[in-house]
Amino acid sequence: MDFRQEFIEFAVGQNVLRFGEFKTKAGRLSPYFFNAGLFNDGASLNRLAQFYAKAISASGLSIDVLFGPAYKGIPLVAATAMALAQQGTNLPYAYNRKETKDHGEGGTLVGAPLTGRVLIVDDVISAGTSVRESVEMIRAAGASPCGVVIALDRMERGTSSLSAVQEVERDYGIPVVAVATLEDLLAFLGGRADLKANEAAVAAYRQEYGVARG
Numbered sequence: 001m002d003f004r005q006e007f008i009e010f011a012v013g014q015n016v017l018r019f020g021e022f023k024t025k026a027g028r029l030s031p032y033f034f035n036a037g038l039f040n041d042g043a044s045l046n047r048l049a050q051f052y053a054k055a056i057s058a059s060g061l062s063i064d065v066l067f068g069p070a071y072k073g074i075p076l077v078a079a080t081a082m083a084l085a086q087q088g089t090n091l092p093y094a095y096n097r098k099e100t101k102d103h104g105e106g107g108t109l110v111g112a113p114l115t116g117r118v119l120i121v122d123d124v125i126s127a128g129t130s131v132r133e134s135v136e137m138i139r140a141a142g143a144s145p146c147g148v149v150i151a152l153d154r155m156e157r158g159t160s161s162l163s164a165v166q167e168v169e170r171d172y173g174i175p176v177v178a179v180a181t182l183e184d185l186l187a188f189l190g191g192r193a194d195l196k197a198n199e200a201a202v203a204a205y206r207q208e209y210g211v212a213r214g
Contacts (some may be wrong), residue, residue: 003058007151007179011034014031017152018037019031019201028205030205031198031202031204034154036152037072049079049080049083050083052076052080052083052149052151052179054179056084057089062117062146065113065115066118067078067094067119067137068120069096073120077093081093082145083175087197092112094112095135096108097109109141116144117143117146123151124151125148125168126163128171147175147177148175149177149179151178151179153176153181153182155182155206155210156210162211186203186206188203
């Protein structure tokens, strides 16, 4: 089993990835729900970070600094930096505050200076707001965003014919690396007799709302 399938198995086991009927922000009835906020203890965060590190290594991206957007990206970027170091790649990391600090070191950025090629570490991309704000901060610091890494790409149309992930790739000219995608989820369901009943509903949802991976 490759790490993408392992990740989905892990997410299902942690009840982070659930099946049923869930209403999305767009008002769609989705047959599955993914909530990365439920990786909320030391062991699960550590394992999640190992998967992020594997996806980053597999991407082949050249990276100088990791950046985690507040708030969800902060524990993710710190844990991912540790996981990468354990795999032999020691990278500096930084994150931002939502509020500007006017004492001490000041400013909104914490951690390593943003220089060179910066990878944004986040949980998912829905509206792309977090990515846009991160790109602006990275560029304002004189560095270059080189990509975004997320846990799951739903491969689902947003307000246009493109997914939120594809819109980020188009608007900023940077790749989005997902630990797993909806296609990986479908492949996983097809191989699990106990979950196979969900495969048809997820496939139908993909048929109705999905985008082709171009």
